[in-house]
Amino acid sequence: MNVLDQLKGRFGNAMPEGAATAADRAAFEKAVRPAGDPKFGDYQANGCMALAKSTGKKPRDLAAEIASAVDLAPIAGPPEVAGPGFLNVRLNDAFIAGALGDLLADGRHGLVPPRQARTVVVDFSSPNVAKPMHVGHLRSTVIGDSLARILAAAGHTVVRDNHLGDWGSQFGMILWGWKNARDEANYTEDPVGELARLYRLVNDRIDAGDAALKEATRQETAKLHAGDPENRALWNQFMPHCLGALQAIYDRMGVKFDVQLGESFYDNQLAAVVEDLEKKGLAVESEGAIVVFVEGVEAPFIVRKSDGAFTYATTDLATIQYRAATWKPDQVLYVVDARQGDHFKLLFEIARRWGYDAINLEHVAFGTILGNDRRPFKTRKGDVVGLESLLDEATAEALKVVQENSPDLDPEEQRRVAVIVGMGAIKYADLCQNRISDYVFDWSKMMAMNGNTGTYLQYAYARTQSIFRKGGTTAEAIRAVRPAILVDHPVERAIGLKLLRLPEAIDLAVAELKPNIITDYLFDLAQAFSTFFEECPVLRAESPERRDSRLALCALTGFTLKFGAGLLGIDMVDRM
Template sequence: MNAYEKQIRRALRRKKAAPCIPENSYFLSRVAKAASAAIEKNISARAFTAPPPHIPGDFMLVLTPEGASHAAQALSGEVPFIARGEAQGAFLNLFLNRDAVYGEVLTEVLEQGNRYGTTAGDGTPVIVEYSSPNIAKPLGVNNLRSTLIGESVARLHEYTGRAVLRDNYLGDWGQQFGKLLCAYELWGDRRKIRKNPVPELKELYVEFEKRAAEDPSLEEKARALAQRLETGDRHLTALWKKFRTLSIRDFKKMYGRFGISFDAYGGEHFFVEEGKRAAEACLAKNVCTRGEGGAVVAEFPELPGFILMRSDGATLYHARDLAQLAFRTQELKVRDIRYIVGGEQTLYFRQLFELAKRIGFMAGSEALHVGFGLVLAEGKRMSTRRGTSVEVAELLERATEKAREVIAAKSPDVSPREREAIAEAVGIGAIVYNDLHQSRERDISFDWEKMLNVEGGSAVYLQYTHARILSLLAKVGGAQSAKPIFKEGEEYFLARELAIFPFVVSRAAEHDAPHMVAGYLERVAGLFNTFYGKVNVSGTADPALRASRLTLSKAAGQVLKNGLWLLNVPLPQRL
C-alpha cells in the first residue's frame, strides 16, 4: 500500500458527516407543509421565492392559472401560519401570519447558530478533488480557481450532511518532468535551489522552453530522461522525489493562508503501474485495441480516439486516471466523486468516464466533472511555459498591501498588529469573492484593479456589514427577544430573507454553485443596511421593540457568518 492509499483510507475511516438539521424541521418547511395540506399539492419550501417589490405578499409560488386560483380559495380558511393566498395568473402570492412566522424564524436562527442552514443528508462520503497543481511550480492564479471553487464546494457538501474527503491530486508525472530534469542537470544551481527551491525550479522549466525553441535536440534529451524516470532510474527518481516534497511544503504554506487543508496529497505517479494494468485490462475486455506500433488505443462513437499507453510502455493521463478512478470506486467503494477541473477538460472527462463505464468501474458510482472558466490575461490563457502566469504569493501580497492602505486611511486608530490581521482577512476575502460571486462557468479576465478593489468589491461590503452588526450588539447590549415583534416593512423583508437560507444552501450544493450563496448574502447585507439606515436600533424607546430589533440584527449577523464560511471568506471582528 503506497503513501497516498494510506492517507485516503485513514481519512475515509475517520470522516463522519457533521450534525445537521433535517430540512423538513425548518420552520419554513412547516409553512410549506401546511400549504401543501390545504391545497392538496406537495410543495417544497425550496419553491418559495420572494415576490418583486411591487407585488404584495410574503412568498410567491409558480403554479398554473387554475392551480393558483384553486390554491387561493383553499387558503382562505384557517390554515396554520398562513393568513391568505391571492392568485395572479399562474402565480400564487402567500400572505403569512408575519409576527408568528418570522418570530419563529429568528428564534430558530439563534438557537441553531453555526448549524443554521445545514440540512441533514445521508452521511455518505464524497471525494472532492481540487487544486491539483503541477509540482515544481509555485501555485498560480490558474490553480487558484480550482482551489477556491473546490473548497467552497466541499463546504457546501459538508453543510448538507455529507462526509467530504478533500483530495489534492498533484500533476507529478509525465514528459514535463523530463524537461525539468534536463534543465536541472544542464543549468541548475544547487545553492539557489536549496535557498528558494520552487521558484527556482519554475525558472528552470521556463528556461528550458525558451532554449528548446532554438535547439530541438533538447526535447529529445528530455524525452530520454522522462523514459528513464518512468522505468525507475534511481538518480532521477531521487531528484523527482525531492522536487515533489519541496513543492508540497510550499503549497501547504499558501493553502494555510487561505484556511485550506487536504486529507490526502495524491498524484499521477502513484498510479503508473496500475495504469499499465488498467490499459491491459481494457485490451483483455476488448474495450481498447492495439494501434500503430502496439500503443493501446480507445475509440468510441461520437468521441475522438485517445491513447492510454504508448508503444514504449509509457502510460498517459487516461490510463493513470482510469486506475485512480478504479481505486476510488472499486476498493474504497466511494459512490460520489467530484473533479473540480477547468472547463477546457470537458472532452477529456467525457472520454475518461465513458472508458470507466465500459470496463465496469462505474457501476453504482457517479463521477462528475465540475468545470469552470479560464483565467485570461489580455484575452489569452495564462501559461507558465510562456512566463505569463501570475503566482498566488504575488497576488496575496498585493491584495494585503492594498487593504493596508485602505485600513490605515479609514481606521488610523487600529494597532499595527490588528491592522495586519484585518488586511490579511480583507485581502484574502477580495481574492476569494472575486472568483466565487459569479458563475464558475464564466471566464475571468485577470485585472489587478478589479481583483484588488477592496473598497468596491462585494467581499469587503459583506465583511463590513458583519462587523457593523457586531459593533451594534456590543454598543447597545441588552438581552434579545424570546418572542420578536415587528413594526417596519424593512424588518419583515430581512426576516423573510433569513428564512430561506437553508434552501439556498441546498440548491447551491445540488448544483455545485457557490455563486448562489454569494448572491443571497449580498441580498441579506443590502436588506440589513436598509433596515439599519431607516431604524435607529439603539434609539428605539420601547424596550421590547429594541430587544426584537437586536434579535433581528444578531440573526442577520449569524446568517452572514454561516454563508461567508461556506465561501471561505474570513471575517475580521471589526473594519
C-alpha cells in the same frame, strides 16, 4: 428549516383529487419558488397554468381550487390568485418572528440533515508540483474549497483530494534541466525557485521548437517511471521542497485537504488498469498505442502510448478505481478548467463502461482567467502572475485602505485585518461569478471596497459587532436571552425573511455546485442589513423590547454572515 421546501410539500398535498399524476405533483412543487417581485408576496406557486392543461380545467378555476384546498398554516395565510393563475403566498409575520426565534436558539443556521447524505470526493486544486503556482490555479483551489465547505455544511461526507501533478512530463523537464543547466548555489538558496527556473528554461526551449530537447525530457520522464535510481533519487529529493512550497500557499489561503494523492501514487496500478481494459475488450491497439474509442468521438482515449508510457488518462482511470474502492463515493467532483471538458467526457464514459456506473462523476468546469485585454491573464511583462505575489499585493492594497479608514486600530491589528480583507477580496471576486464564465481579472474591481465584494460582507459583519460593543453585550449573550423578535417594521421583516433563507441558498448551491449562489445570498443579506442599519436604530430603539428584538436581528445577521462567508473560505473581523 427550509421554508421553500415546506411550502412545496403543502402545495403538493393540495393537488386536486384524482386529477393530478405524480409527475404533475412534482412539476407543481417545482414551480413553487420565491416571488419574483415583492409586491406578489414572498413566494409564489406558478404551476396552475401547466396543470390546467393536463387536467382540462381553466387555470384560474384550478388556482382557486388549490388556494382553498392548500393548508399553509401557520406559515402563511391562504394564497391569493393573481393574473392568469398565479398563487401568491405571503408569510405570516408571526411565523417569521417565531422561526427567527428558533433560529437564534438553535444555533445551527436552520440547516437540517439531507434526505440522502452522500459521500462526495472533491478533486480540486491539483497543481503541477514542478511549476510555481499561478493565478490559473486559483480558481480550482478557491471554487473547490468552497464547494467542499458547502457540501459538508449541507450534511454530506466530503473527501478533499489534491490530485497533484507530480509524475508527468513536466518532471522530465526538471530532471533534464537539473542535469544540464542547474545552478547549485541558487538551489541551496531557494530550491523551488531554482526548479521553477529550470522548468521555465526547458519549457521555453521546447515551445520554441527544440524537438531533440523534447525527446530528451521524454526519456528522462520514462526513466523516472521505469525506476531509474538517479531520477528516482532526484524526485525524492525535489518533492519535499515542492510540497512545502505548496503547503505554504495553502496555509495562507486556509485551504486543507484530507488526502493529497498525486499521480505518482497511482503509478504501480497503471499496468493492471490497461491490462484489465484490454481483457474486457474496451481497449484496443491503434497506431502502436493502446487506446479506448468512444462512439461519436473521433479522438481516442490513450491509456498507453506507443513508447509504452502511460498517460494521465490511465492515471485518471486508476484514480477512479482507487476512490471507488476506498471511499465508495456517490459522487466525484472534478473542479477543473472547462478546457478539459472533452477529456472528462471520454473518461466518464469509459469509467461507466468499465463498471463504475453507479458513481456520479461530474466535471465542475470553470472558465479561464483573463486579463483586461480579454487575453489570458499575464503581467505587464508577459509572465503569468504568481499566486504568492497576487496574495501579497492584495494584502498590501487592503492594508492601505485599513490604515486610511481605521487609523485608531493598532498596527498589528491593521495588518491582521488586511490579510483577512485581502484574501476575502480575492476569493469573493472569483466565487461571486458563475464559475463557467471566463473571469476577467480586474485589480480595481477586486480590491474595490464597495459594491458586491467580500469587503462589503465583512464591513456589514463588523457593523453588527460594533453595535454589540457599544451596547455592552455580545451575540452569544443575546442568544442566551432569546428575546422576542418583532418584524412589524418592513425593513425588519425584510431582513428577518432573508435570515430564514440560508438553507434555500445552500440547497440550491449544492444542486448546481455553484458558490455564486451563496455569494448572491450573502450580498442580499448584507444589503438588507445595511438598510436596516440606516433605518432601524438598535441601541436607541423606542422601547426595550424593540431594542432587544433588533439586537437579536443583529446577532442573527452576524451569525449568518460569518457562517455563510465561512462557506466561501472567507473570514470575518470584528473591527475594520
